[in-house]
Amino acid sequence: MLRLALFGYGELARNLVKKEFKLRYRNSVLGFLWSLFNPLGMMTILTVVFSVFLKSDIRNFPVFILVALLPWRFFSISTSNALWSIVGNAPLVTKVYFPRQILVLSSNLANFLGSCMEFVVLLPLMLLLGMKMTYFIVFLPVILLLELILVFGISLSLAALNVYYRDINQLWDLTLQIGFFVTPILYGISLIPDKYLVAYSLNPLARVIESVRRILFYGVMPTIWDFLILFVSGIFFTVLGYLIFQRLEPRFAEEI
Numbered sequence: 001m002l003r004l005a006l007f008g009y010g011e012l013a014r015n016l017v018k019k020e021f022k023l024r025y026r027n028s029v030l031g032f033l034w035s036l037f038n039p040l041g042m043m044t045i046l047t048v049v050f051s052v053f054l055k056s057d058i059r060n061f062p063v064f065i066l067v068a069l070l071p072w073r074f075f076s077i078s079t080s081n082a083l084w085s086i087v088g089n090a091p092l093v094t095k096v097y098f099p100r101q102i103l104v105l106s107s108n109l110a111n112f113l114g115s116c117m118e119f120v121v122l123l124p125l126m127l128l129l130g131m132k133m134t135y136f137i138v139f140l141p142v143i144l145l146l147e148l149i150l151v152f153g154i155s156l157s158l159a160a161l162n163v164y165y166r167d168i169n170q171l172w173d174l175t176l177q178i179g180f181f182v183t184p185i186l187y188g189i190s191l192i193p194d195k196y197l198v199a200y201s202l203n204p205l206a207r208v209i210e211s212v213r214r215i216l217f218y219g220v221m222p223t224i225w226d227f228l229i230l231f232v233s234g235i236f237f238t239v240l241g242y243l244i245f246q247r248l249e250p251r252f253a254e255e256i
Contacts (some may be wrong), residue, residue, distance in 0.1 A: 021111075083169060108151055
């Protein structure tokens with residue numbers, strides 16, 4: 001359904017992705033480097049707090065944190081930006097006909113491109129911090145693409161709902177704040193009590209972060225359940241987001 005809706009609008013999608021990506025760093029002296037400095041700054045703060053004050057015993061804690069921060073940043077920034085992709089493009093929505101999903105997709109793709117560049121910079125940094133790369137790194141793009149599908153599905157719902165209910169922005173900010181602590185960013189999934197582990201593992205974002213950590217930090221392959229849960233949850237949220245978007249789209253121009 002979605003593929004048919006977007007068919008024939010590839011050039012528009014490419015132009016929108018370029019515009020979104022350029023806007024992120026327009027009038028910025030350091031440009032893309034801010035995408036690296038932000039997670040590095042947070043990594044430094046968290047490392048000091050957990051290694052010095054709270055005495056975490058995780059080896060190479062800076063890398064442990066950083067490999068989790070990057071997929072989290074992609075999720076949080078992409079969904080937050082895409083939430084405004086319809087409202088923020090009111091002139092296009094009200095005056096020109098095209099599948100409105102392209103606005104959401106282009107926002108996600110621009111952030112996905114930035115996230116991929118962050119991971120490219122991360123790899124040599126990990127080597128400098130004493131980590132070793134394994135051939136399991138070939139599965140990293142698969143995990144990131146599965147996360148992109150998940151992000152797109154959630155973004156479709158958020159962007160459509162935000163047209164009608166502007167409180168969605170505040171609710172999503174709160175959700176992300178809670179999500180930061182209930183996903184295994186500051187800790188490993190091994191700390192979760194056994195009785196909660198099954199339910200916790202069904203969280204697709206926890207699967208994303210643990211899969212990236214398996215590949216880059218532990219040097220092992222993600223489990224088949226990691227891939228399966230990410231794939232199923234991505235398809236589920238994309239179908240759900242598409243249905244919500246299609247239901248609300250006819251009155252976008254009136255509500256903006």
